Amino acid sequence: MRIRAGRLRRTLLAAGVAAAVAFPLSGAARPEIPAPAPAALGRVTAQDLTDAYAANRSNAAEAARMAERYGARERAAVLRAMASPDRHFLAFDGRGAGRTAEVFGDLAGAERVAVLVPGSDTSLDSYGRLRSGARALHGELGPRTAVVAWLGYETPGTVSPAVLTTGRADGAAPALRSFVDDLHxxxxxxxxxxxxxxxxxxxxxxxxSGPRGLDVTDIAFFGSPGTGVDKAADLHTPARIWAGRGADDWIADVPHTSADLFGTTVGFGTDPVSGGFGARVFAAGGGGHSDYLKPGSVPLENLARIARGDGPEVTHA
Known part of the structure; x- marks a missing residue:
């Protein structure tokens, strides 16, 4: 029975690779919408935040004008909204799929800062989903907190070979480590x-898992396909490791394994909510893959408790 299960997992994983290769992202061949280079900010301090926010809004406004002249009206509308005076970007790059780090709350005065790291198919064009989740989380966290929506890497497409390997993640890891250092x-x-x-x-x-690790208190995985390691201890971090999955999340049907296919390791290993992984499993309600940050939901409440450091109050699955 174990042999059959292993073969089934490998077959499904191979089918996923084949589907990804057969149906590449439709936007891959499109010309890139022009945008200016990011504002030259250097290392931002608490005293520089107001100026950094203003510089990034100005950059977004210029990117909107360039997109409009190019004829990309939908992108231009997104960028104009980002240039609004009430938006606070610690980083902004309108080129390609885009990079952002938007702040909600008083970053310089916060006692707790939660960084939201999104998954596949997140870009400037779909950024509204990430922003809505960040706003809901900040509303749940309460005073003396801040949330950062960190779109600091080129996310893979849900239907692409890249979404089945750690390549994009390994490329993004140094940027995330650097960003956490910048927050401190x-x-x-x-x-x-x-x-x-x-x-x-x-x-x-x-x-x-990098050589320098991360100076964070907690890491929560939700709606996770796996992490690239077999167990939480392999992350070699003193941070508390959490995991949660909604009852109606399709990610549960993805084979939580890894295999060497065509010279590439595909898949991400152990299911983070399984007992063998060793994470603290929190209740994530009955929602689907995009429901974790919905206002009033069980997972949002638990993620807020984790971010506040209220570990004993987290409800468990």
């Missing part, structure tokens, strides 16, 4: 947590 440079007293959705789990795990 802005606010040395804040405790930082990483909340990692879907493929973002692989990014966070890769960053935590």
């Amino acid at each position: 440079g802005i606010n040395a007293h804040a405790r930082v947590s990483l909340l990692c959705h879907s493929y973002g789990s692989v990014v966070c795990a890769s960053a935590a």
Whole structure:
């Protein structure tokens, strides 16, 4: 029976690779929408935050004008909204799929900072989903907290070969480690947590497994396909490791294994919510893959408790 199960997993994984190769991202061949280079900010301190926010809004406004002249009206509308005076970007790059780090709350004065790391198919064009989740989380966290929506890497497409390997995650890990260092440079007293959705789990795990590790108190994986390691202890981090999955999340049907196919390791190993992984499993309600940060939901409440450091109050599955 075990042999059959192993063969089934490998067959499904191979089918996923074949499907990804057969149906590449439709946008891969499109010309890139023009945008300016990011604002030259250097290392931002607490005293520089207002100027950094203004510079990134100005950059977004220029990117919107360039997109409009190019004829990319939908992208231009997204960028104009990002240039609004009430938006606060610690980093912004309108080129290609885009990079952002949007702040909700008083970053310099926060006691707790939660960094949301998104999964596949997240870009400037779909950024509204990530932003909505970040706003809901900040509303749940309460005073003296901040949330950062970190779109600091080129996410893979849900239907692409890249979503089945750690390649994009390994490439993003140094940027995430550097970003966490920057947060501590802005606010040395804040405790930082990483909340990692879907493929973002692989990014966070890769960053935590690096030689320097990550100066964070908690890492929460939700809707995770796996992390690239077999057990939480393999992350070699003192951070508390959490995992949760909604009852209606399709990611549960993805084979939680890894295999060497065509010279590439495909898949991400042990299911993070399984007992063998060793994470603290939190209740994530009955929702689906995109429901974890819905206002009033069980997973949002638990993720907020994790980010606040209220571990004993987290409800368990």
